[in-house]
Amino acid sequence: MTFLNFFISGISLGSIYAIIALGYTMVYGIAKMLNFAHGDVIMVGAYVCFYAVSRYNLNPFLGVIIAMFLCTVLGILVERFAYKPLRQAPSLAVLITAIGMSYFLQNTALLLWSSNPKVFPSIIGRGSFKLFDGNLSVSHITVLTISVCIVIMIVLSLFIGKTKLGKAMRACSEDKGAAQLMGINVNATISMTFAIGSGLAAIAGALLCSAYPTLMPTTGALPGIKAFTAAVFGGIGSIPGAFLGGLMLGVIEIFAKAYISSQLSDAVVFAVLIIVLLVKPAGLLGKSIQEKV
Numbered sequence: 001m002t003f004l005n006f007f008i009s010g011i012s013l014g015s016i017y018a019i020i021a022l023g024y025t026m027v028y029g030i031a032k033m034l035n036f037a038h039g040d041v042i043m044v045g046a047y048v049c050f051y052a053v054s055r056y057n058l059n060p061f062l063g064v065i066i067a068m069f070l071c072t073v074l075g076i077l078v079e080r081f082a083y084k085p086l087r088q089a090p091s092l093a094v095l096i097t098a099i100g101m102s103y104f105l106q107n108t109a110l111l112l113w114s115s116n117p118k119v120f121p122s123i124i125g126r127g128s129f130k131l132f133d134g135n136l137s138v139s140h141i142t143v144l145t146i147s148v149c150i151v152i153m154i155v156l157s158l159f160i161g162k163t164k165l166g167k168a169m170r171a172c173s174e175d176k177g178a179a180q181l182m183g184i185n186v187n188a189t190i191s192m193t194f195a196i197g198s199g200l201a202a203i204a205g206a207l208l209c210s211a212y213p214t215l216m217p218t219t220g221a222l223p224g225i226k227a228f229t230a231a232v233f234g235g236i237g238s239i240p241g242a243f244l245g246g247l248m249l250g251v252i253e254i255f256a257k258a259y260i261s262s263q264l265s266d267a268v269v270f271a272v273l274i275i276v277l278l279v280k281p282a283g284l285l286g287k288s289i290q291e292k293v
Contacts, residue, residue, distance in 0.1 A: 004136055006258050007251065012142040012211065014250020015149035019204040020227030021234070021242035022156060023197030029237035030173045030193045033091070036098040037078060038201060039224015040105035045071045045202030046120065046209045046219060047113055053121050060123035060206075067202040075198025079191050087187075102221075109217035117216050120209035141210045148207065152200065153243045160239065169193060173237070226253075226269070233273050235286025244284060 020042060027035045045067040052063035082101050086094050128139040160166040171179040172189050180186050201220075208223060209215050226249060234245025249269060256268035276284065 006254050008136075008138055008142060010251030010254035011247060012145045012250070013254060014230075014247035015145045016204055016208050016211070016246075017223070017227045017230045017249050018149050018243045018246025019152055019200050019207070020223060021231040021246045022152065022239060023200050023204075024228050024231040025234075025236050025239060025242040026169075026193050026197050028231070030169050031083070031190050033083065033094045034098060034228070035078075035083075035194070035197070036095075036224070036228075037082075037101035037105055038197065039220040039222075039227070040102050040109075041071050041074060041078075041198050041201040042205040042208065042220035042224060043109060043215075043217060044074060044105065044205075044220075046205035046215050047109065048202070049123070049206045050118060050120055050209070050215055053123075060121070064123060064203060064206045067206060068199045071198045071202035071205075072195045075194040075201075076191050078198075079194040083194075084187065084190075106217050106221070113217065115217060117214050120213040120215045122210040122213065123206055124210065139211075141207070145207045145211065148203065149243070149246075152203070153239070156196075157239055165189070165192060226266075229270065229273055232283055233276060235283030238283070238285045241283055241285035248284075 020038065023038050023041075024035065027033065027038070048067040048070050049060070049063040052058045052066050053060050058066070078101060082097055083094065086097060122141055124140045124144050126139070126141075128137045129143070130137055160169060168179070168184045168189050169192075171182065171184055172186055176186050179189075204223075204227075205220065209219065227246065230245035230249040231242045232245070233249060234241030234243070236242075252272055253265050253269050256265035260268055280286075
């Protein structure tokens with residue numbers, strides 16, 4: 001049962017990466033930019049949820065909803081003031097701005113909440129289910145994390161495929177100029193993409209800190225990088241690719257920690273990514289696009 005325990009833990013961790021990666025892949029797919037501040041939005045959402053639950057004694061799920069709302073507003077503000085003025089700027093300028101915004105959010109959190117680690121209260125308790133006569137233990141937060149990830153994946157796919165706003169997002173992804181000529185408000189569509197991604201980041205922050213209950217201003221940095229890796233792994237710009245990449249990344253990381261070395265697990269993850277991209281540069285579910293010169 002040890003193997004199965006590791007596999008379930010990997011799926012749980014991968015589900016968190018997948019939720020974060022969905023935010024990355026949506027922003028890249030539509031705005032064609034990498035929002036490296038996304039990982040720090042996770043941290044902000046976790047802090048909001050922490051204070052809502054521990055200081056104001058609110059229901060944990062209400063705390064998550066408040067965190068989603070505030071992170072959604074934060075995502076819109078970041079896009080409006082940091083990225084929108086650079087819409088026509090070179091990609092390097094946007095990348096540097098994204099890194100700067102990441103450090104800005106981290107240092108603001110450091111000033112507001114200090115660097116002392118906080119113990120995050122689980123949003124669903126620390127209980128577990130016992131299966132196979134007690135040989136297999138699955139925590140409640142693991143079941144919740146996997147379930148939430150699947151629900152988000154299904155709802156987001158239906159939203160992108162069936163709704164008017166989702167179709168506008170796909171049109172902007174294909175050709176912003178043509179979409180604007182067809183009457184689509186490109187700026188509003190991009191802002192909505194940031195809003196959705198930031199709301200998902202708040203959910204991911206609460207789930208991440210419930211599973212690994214240590215909260216610091218740098219909490220979202222490494223998971224954000226790994227989720228970006230998952231998005232590239234699955235094919236950045238592809239929602240199913242982000243989902244698949246996140247799950248696979250989580251499983252690889254947990255098995256690497258269990259059977260190789262906990263110190264080398266990150267190296268193994270990135271080595272697998274390099275091998276996959278050498279074989280399939282667009283990622284597992286990504287599509288290669290030929291550009292005319």
